[in-house]
Amino acid sequence: MPPFDVPEGDPFGPHNLPYGVFSPPGSSERTVGVRLGDHVLDAGAAAHALGSPYASLLARPTLGPLLAAGRTAWSDVRRALTAWVTVPAHRETVEPLFHPLSEVTLHLPFEVADYVDFYASENHARNVGRMFRPDAPDSLTPNWKHLPIGYHGRSGTVVVSGTDVVRPSGQRKAPTEDAPVFGPSVRLDIEAEVGFVVGVPSELGRPVPLSDFRDHVFGLCLLNDWSARDVQAWEYVPLGPFLGKSFTTSVSAWITPLDALEEARVAPPERTHDLLPYLDDAHEEPGGYDLRITVSLNGHVVSEPPFSTMYWTAAQQLAHLTVNGASLRTGDLYGSGTVSGPTERERGSLLELTWNGRDPLELPDGKRTFLEDGDVVTLSAWAPGPDGVRVGLGEVTGRVVPAA
Template sequence: MPPFDVPEGDPFGPHNLPYGVFSIPGSRDRSDRTVGVRLGDHVLDAGAAAHALGSPYASLLARPTLNPLLAAGRTAWSDVRRALTAWVTVPSHREVLEPLLHPLSSVTLHLPFEVADYVDFYASENHARNVGRIFRPDAADSLTPNWKHLPIGYHGRSGTVVVSGTDVVRPSGQRKAPADAAPVFGPSVRLDIEAEVGFVVGVPSEPGSPVALGDFREHVFGLCLLNDWSARDVQAWEYVPLGPFLGKSFATSVSAWITPLDALEEARVAPPERTHELLPYLDDTNTDQDGPGGYDLRISVALNGHVVSEPPFSTMYWTAAQQLAHMTVNGASLRTGDLYGSGTVSGPAERERGSLLELTWNGRDPLELPDGKRTFLEDGDVVTLSAWAPGPGGARVGLGEVTGRVVGRGA
């Protein structure tokens, strides 16, 4: 089928057009990479297309990373998207662009942007309550006292953010079970996943200048699926009192495709009802002038090809705009390429939980899979996150999948 003739209903049709970075066979180094836009099962060389059609934004697209486009701001984002939509839908452009469309199967996809800082949040009430019930079963409230007042988060390690398809080496660290007399060192035996959504910052902010709720879309370019791998046994021993460290920092996988927020207008929904009065900088009950702050993203988690969970992002209590506002309210500045994760996405039903910790209730209830039982991940296991969102006219907007295979040290 010709590359422009995307089948009706394809989630990567002209209504979507996510951005990535790719190289073709024979490429030798980073300078051979360039920005691409996905159309069906092909990728358009966006920089070459912009040059061939005389776009003023050619210099932003003929780069080995998305960062120049991210930094250009919302006007440029909208202009480039309008141009790309016209290029792939107007028949008169086909002769010029067809040689610039490459089958996805023939290219190598790379980490699409240079990650500046990485922050991970804890924004799902269902997930937080499940974790509270697992580890604090006798507590009067499964939520911590601060949970309904601010989006809890921690700073992660940007240098270990990797693109989908990268193997994840099982981490080692200290671990100590409650009954053990002393800690031991070795590979994690409770390796887990966290099904999340990552938000990619484009326009930076000035130090000392918090970003208001209403300015979210001036700074955030788009989103992607994210798997924040977690060594639960390492984390349990190390995280008191300062929080996650080695149990999280070994790997975070992101999609090779960044979906611009402008492609997700039909997916915007109101977040869950607020049960506690919020401080003004987080209060989105009356101040959101740019539409609702939630997103209806339907996530699927597969383990070795078998779907084990379908977490709904629409249930997330804290929105991406509130997370950005909280992240900067102390005066911390944004940088182009900042990435922040939503935290594990979990719905109210058992088959909607976004981590094995919850799905197996901390190992008590193993998953029954065609290839055997699982409590936590074994070497050789492959985890794949995929998702879609409602699009225009009943279409689906596909989010690029995130996949990773667990390998043992020395494998």
């Protein structure tokens, strides 16, 4: 089917237009692309052919220049792209600049500057609390309802969807053992998350308020925060996650601009505690997003976590990570934390789905508590769009390979 003739209702129709970076067939050159249906438009070539003033932002091997250009440029480029792929007068010029998605090579779409990950799902946090602190009076830690808890990750090991995940090795110690041992993780897990991509930097020493979220954040993507639970359990006291998380983080090849998700915006869950002023979003525009995530293991759906249940919003997370004066850089990435809903079928990690290995998943290809070598995990998602059409989010897939 020609690229302009996208079927009505296609989740990657002209109402979506996510950005990525690709190499055309037979080439190693990288350039910015925009997805339409099952094709990729060479956005830089289209901009040059149509005399766009934004050609210098699009004819690049990375999204970085576009991310840094700011909200006005983001909106202008999106309007231009929409016209290029919908107005019949542009068809003769633009159509030869499309490539079948199946024939291109997709790359990490931007250079990751800093990476931060949060812990923003109340359902996930309560599940973890019940598992590991069963005698505590509250399954949440005392600070959980007062601030978005997070940790600083490793930007250099963020990889694009399709990259193999090498099983990590490290120290682990079972409760019954006297000393730790070293070896490949035997409790490798996934975490279904959403990542937010920062475009416009901020000044060191100046916090970013809730109201400025959309001036700094360009868009979002799906994110899998692979986790070695046995390594994590032994190392995390007292400073938190380290080697159990830093080996690989997978993201989608497609970044969905926030402007494509207007119809998906929803209010977050009701607040049960008074918030300090810099986090109080009672008078801000709705900060949640209605994203429907699907987690598949070896092609079998095991969970469908709803992002609308996340207690802390992306705007609150951005405000908190900068409130001490930490500055933003173009290409900063921050993860939402594991997305889990209130039911068993909506849990976003194997840790929760199997209740720490107690209740194995029964799959057509065998039982699973944690991941085995050769397992393939895929996260996909969609959001409500205009006139009832879905907005597709690019999937993120990773295959587990044996430890080096």
